[in-house]
Amino acid sequence: MTSRQRSPQSAPAAREAASGTPAAPTPSPRRRTVVKAAAATAALAAPLAAALPARAAGAPAFLHGVASGDPLPDGVLLWTRVTPVPEAVPGSGLGPDTEVGWVVATDRALTGxxxxxxxxxxxxxxxxxxxxxxGLAPATDYYFGFTAGPAVSPVARTRTAPAADANVSGLRFGVVSCANWEAGYFSAYRHLAARTDLDAWLHLGDYLYEYASGEYGTRDTVVRPHSPAHEIITLADYRTRHGRYKTDPDLQALHHRAPVVAIWDDHEFADNAWSGGAVNHTEGAEGSWTDRRAAARQAYFEWMPVRQAVEGTTYRRLRFGRLADLSLLDLRSFRSQQAASGSAAVDDPGRTITGRAQLDWLKAGLAASDTAWRLIGNSVMIAPFAVGALPASLLAPLAELLGLPRGGLALNTDEWDGYTADRRELLAHLRSHAIRNTVFLTGDIHMAWANDVPVDAGTYPLTPSAATEFVVTSVTSDNLDDTAKLPEGTVAALAEPEIRLTNRHVHWVDTDRHGYGVLDVTADRAQMDFYVLSDRTDPAATSSWIRSYRTRSGTQTVERASAPVA
Structure with a gap:
């Protein structure tokens, strides 16, 4: 999302209780020391070493945790990084080839x-x-770990997806986006990791940020500095930044708890990226966009437990039995350059946010789906959003956050609002093929939203909604109260009524808080429970539930729900 212009609660442990396997202890909210990490590794060494053949002697270490992702009914993708010698830090290009063993078992002790x-x-x-x-069994918890010589990784839990034809009673996903290292601690990840009921968690983009230290979104206080300190441009830079993120204990804890399903947005590359450049890229002075994009992509696929999909992008589809399929979009690799807000170019049918091939793939998959729900992992908001007659004192920070003009009617053209032909075609496809129960899951905008997605916002609700959308707020990245530098809740109290007045399809918006969502899906409804953090700058921040919204099967509209489902 645009951030600057640049000139030349824990749920019952039912599943683990049933299996007799104890849940992992809740990770400390404080930064772990090397001594603590070494002690934890030593404690795990015996079971993992027994499960794997002995390796050659050496001095490697697992400093960046382990992770899993993209669960299938018969498998899952496992990930780790080994530091073979001390000088082989991320991005260094140093260090010898090292054999890394892996093991998957049915128990945490890694005996089965x-x-x-x-x-x-x-x-x-x-x-x-x-x-x-x-070759794994569907809908099953597994545990895994790695070895390299005498070094032993942490042991982590993962879970396979249900069989394609399974009648699944329910699914539960953590949902997050937008984690700026410098703006605060990743307590949202810690609270999700403390749960024992997640089938997987979705990261909807901006897993990391590319800026130089102190350059973006810290309310004038860098809570913890980036590495490298400069803006990341080269392959070594992107690798180093990914490596810094993967040292966070809360992020490691969540990766150790459940498989991730991730897509990228712009900051995995540079702010407001499009197919031929980015707002935060100066061609020539910062090298070529082609080289920078290639470097960012390579580092992403090296450091994330994500399978490369079409043309080395992140658009792909996963299925969770007969209950839901999940179409994951890449809205950066093929899009046209963003139009100026207020420009007629936003309606140009020659411009695209998806690219022709991806839009056709999405439409075909939605039409062919035989699941109860069609979920779409979507990095930028698809519901229309216009800023009208907001108070001048409020419009300025809102415009800064969203990259909008500071007066009059405005659209955020980095969202689907800037590519209305693609949106019209997709929504018309949903209506003409009577495709029901389509739910967009969205990040990017650093606020929480519950939206209907109308075919025509101007005539809504007379013209019906074709889908619904749940937008999660940021893990740490600035939202409206941060941008305005006002106490939390001040801006929301003014903004929400005005936003809803101008946008009747918006059922709720929270402009001011940081946190995460938990999506709970049954055959009857898809519900998003929204959670907020007490203070993004506090490593021991608490979490509390704030709102829940759901869409009932067959309705294509959002309604408020009373509380999270136990």
Whole structure:
């Protein structure tokens, strides 16, 4: 999302209780020391070493945790990074090839081994490794870990997806986006990691930020500095930034708790990225966009437990039995350059946010779906949003946050509002094919929203809604009260009524808080429970539920729900 212009609660542990496997302890909110990490590794060494064949002697270490992602009914993708020698830090290009063993088991002690193997980590891949494990049972909890010589990784939990034809009673996903390292601590991840009921968690983009230290979104206080300190441009830079993020104990804890399903947005590259450039990229002075984008992509796929999809992008589809499929979009690789707000170019049918091939793929998948729900992982808001006659004192920070003009009617053209032809075609497809129960899950905008997605916002509600949308707020990145530098809740009290007056399809918006969502899906409804943090700058921040919204099967509209589902 535009941020500057640049000139030349824990739920019952039912599943683990049933299996008899104890839940992992809640990670400390304080930064872990090297001594604590070493002690934890030593405690895990015996079971993992027994489960794997001995490796060559050496001095490697697992400093960036382990992770899993993209669950399938018969498999999951495993990830880690090994530091073979002290100087082989992320982005250095140093360090020898190192054999890394992996094991998957049915228990945390790793005694019930169901799969094992090894892969070579090298400097060419920044010593990251992936294992795409298959032959597993559907809808099953597994545990996994890695070894390299005498070094042993933490043991983590993952979970496979239900069988394609399974009648699934319910699914529960954590949902997050927009985590600026410098703006605060990742307590949202810690609170999601403390839950024992997640089938997976969705990261909807801006997993990291590309800015130089102190350059963006900290309310004038850098809580913890970036590494590298300069804006990231080269492959080494992106690798180093990914490596810094993966040292966060709360992020590691969540990766250790459940598989992630991730898509990228702009800041994994540069602010307001499009197919041929970005607002935060100066061609020539910062090299070529082609080289920078390639570097960012390479580092992302090295450091994230994500399978490369079409043309090395992040658009792909996962299925969770007969209950839901999840179409994941890439809205940066193929899009046209953003139009000026207020420009007639936003309606130009020659401009695209998805690209022709991706839009056709999405439409075909939605039409062919036989699941109860069609979920769409969507990095930028699809529901229309116009800023009308907001008070001048409020419009300025809102415009700054969204990259809008500071007066009059405005649209955020980095969202689907800037590509109305693609949106009209997609929504018309949903209506003409009677495709029901389509729910967009969105990040980017640093606020929480519950929206209907009308075919024509100007005539809504006379013209019906074709889908619904739940937007989660940021983990730490600035939202409206931060941008305005006002006490939390001050701006929301003024903005929400005005926003809803201008946008009748918006059922709720919270402009001021940081947190996360939990999506709970049954055959009857899809419900988003919104949680907020007490203070993004406090490593021990608490979490509290604030609102829940749901869409009932067949309605294509959002309504308020009373409370989270136990």
């Amino acid at each position: 081994v169901v799969a094992r193997g090894s892969v070579t980590a090298s400097a060419a891949g920044d010593h990251t490794v992936k294992a795409d494990v298959r």
